[in-house]
Structure formats: C-alpha cells, structure tokens
Amino acid sequence: MGRRSGAKQSSKPSKSNGPELSPQKSYDLLQNNDKLLRVTSVEYRKVLENHSTIEKLIRKAITIESEIDPGFPRRDERTIGEMTKWMLDNGAQIEGVEIREMDNFDYGISAMKDFAEGDLIISVPRKLMMSTESAEKSELGHLSKTDPMLIHMPNVILALFLLLEKSRGPDSFWSPYIACLPSSYTTVMYFTGEELAALKGSPVYELSLKQCQNIARQYVYLRNVFHKSSDAASLILRKHFTYEQYR
Structure with missing residues (x-):
C-alpha cells in the first residue's frame, strides 16, 4: 500500500x-x-x-x-491493519504492541508482551x-x-x-x-x-x-x-x- x-x-x-x-x-x-x-x-x-x-x-x-x-x-480493523502494514513497508519498527479497540475507550496501543526498561516499542522514520x-x-x-x-x-x-x-x-x-x-x-x-x-x-x-x-x-x-x-x-x-x- x-x-x-x-x-x-x-x-x-x-x-x-x-x-x-x-x-x-x-x-x-x-x-x-x-x-x-x-x-x-x-x-x-x-x-x-x-x-x-x-x-x-x-x-x-x-x-x-x-x-x-x-x-x-x-477507522476500523481493516484501516488500522492497512496503516500498520504501510508503516512497516516504509521502515517503521513495531515491537510487541498492536493497535486495537479498547473497552469504553476507542482505539489504543495494547502490549502483547512484557517489556523491560529501554526496550524498543515503536520507531517511526522521519519520512x-x-x-x-x-x-x-x-x-x-x-x-x-x-x-x-x-x-x-x-x-x-x-x-x-x-x-x-x-x-x-x-x-x-x-x-x-x-x-x-x-x-x-x-x-x-x-x-x-x-x-x-x-x-x-x-x-x-x-x-x-x-x-x-x-x-x-x-x-x-x-x-x-x-x-x-x-x-x-x-x-x-x-x-x-x-x-x-x-x-
């Protein structure tokens, strides 16, 4: 995309x-x-x-x-998925998290694993x-x-x-x-x-x-x-x- x-x-x-x-x-x-x-x-x-x-x-x-x-x-799961793929295709790094709909909150970032201090979570290139x-x-x-x-x-x-x-x-x-x-x-x-x-x-x-x-x-x-x-x-x-x- x-x-x-x-x-x-x-x-x-x-x-x-x-x-x-x-x-x-x-x-x-x-x-x-x-x-x-x-x-x-x-x-x-x-x-x-x-x-x-x-x-x-x-x-x-x-x-x-x-x-x-x-x-x-x-926005819905499809457009969120397309944006995530677009980010990855263009050099972003996303480690152990995903964007999903939260109960009574709309969309947010959800951790899929435990993180240690200093771990990379998301890196977005300037472009x-x-x-x-x-x-x-x-x-x-x-x-x-x-x-x-x-x-x-x-x-x-x-x-x-x-x-x-x-x-x-x-x-x-x-x-x-x-x-x-x-x-x-x-x-x-x-x-x-x-x-x-x-x-x-x-x-x-x-x-x-x-x-x-x-x-x-x-x-x-x-x-x-x-x-x-x-x-x-x-x-x-x-x-x-x-x-x-x-x-």
Whole structure:
C-alpha cells in the first residue's frame, strides 16, 4: 500500500472537483462569515457576551457547508491493519504492541508482551511524519512563506497540509494514516453550549471560549484567502475547506 517513492510530495492537484454550492448558498455563506469575522475580531473582554452569537453563526456555516463537506474516514480493523502494514513497508519498527479497540475507550496501543526498561516499542522514520518541512515542499510552499498568518503559525500549516493530503484520497502517500484519524476529538472545540457552560467558575472557561473564537476567526480568514488567491494550494483547498474539516 505504501510506496517508498511516495514520500516525495506530488504536485498533482486533487482529481475530484466535488460538489459546489449554488450561487445563493455561496452568497448566504459569505454574508454569514462576514458577520462571524466581525464578531470574532472583538477584544478579549467581549468573548463572554459574544459567544452565543458566534455559536449560532458557526452552526449556520456548518449547515450550509454540509452540501459540500467531504466527510471523514471511518477507522476500523481493516484501516488500522492497512496503516500498520504501510508503516512497516516504509521502515517503521513495531515491537510487541498492536493497535486495537479498547473497552469504553476507542482505539489504543495494547502490549502483547512484557517489556523491560529501554526496550524498543515503536520507531517511526522521519519520512512517515507529516511536518512543516514536508508541507513546505507541497503546494502550500508559497502560502506558508507569504501569508501573514501562516508565517507565524506552523500548527495551522500542518492542519492545512493534512486537509490538502486528505483531498488527494488514495493518491496521497499518507492515505493509510489519514484513513485512521478520528472524526472528532475530546477538546473544547467539540463541546456543546451546555458543556461549555458547565465550565463556568473554572479558570479554563474564558480560555475555552477564546479558543473557539480563535478557530472560528481562522476559518473565515483562511476561507477568504483560498477564494481570493490563485496559488496551487488555494485552488485545491477552496473546494475542500469547510469549518468541520478545519476544526
């Protein structure tokens, strides 16, 4: 499944154009996101009073984009097995452990034998790692060096690189890895309004709201970049970039 030559970044754009929003839906999304950009650009002290508005605008964006959102992989024993084989075929070492579904926990690494201190468990070669180095060799190279936000945010470059490779489908060298990623995470970005409200009184409440605000603002900013730019990465990501995918 894995190809050693695949570690070099392909310059081919995604073959699938995918569905597109109607002109009216595109206009509605643009208007909604203009409001979202304004409300997420306010000073920090207004985060509390603006969060309910931000939440409503995000829900509307998700609803509109549901027509074009490509969805997420569904990891299972087959995709886990394919990823493990891909790793081994490309130089990884895995000793005495396996990835399997745990009771009431999702997937985890299970020891198949006893280990002594200092024993090798997993060794992953650099070429299997998605890094800013590999991102800069892809179509994202231009934006990563010229966009004011990306220059200072390597974590965002990595997120976009993942989406870029995801858009390639099976043509991506990292396809077996991407197929095993979860579709959601246990972070505040996936909390409901009620779950966030349960944090009131704790020191993380305002920080959590701020995080949600920051990601929403980044989403609008990046979507605008992709739809106004003509670089190689923008031409691909404008077709696949949604709030759900970025989150």
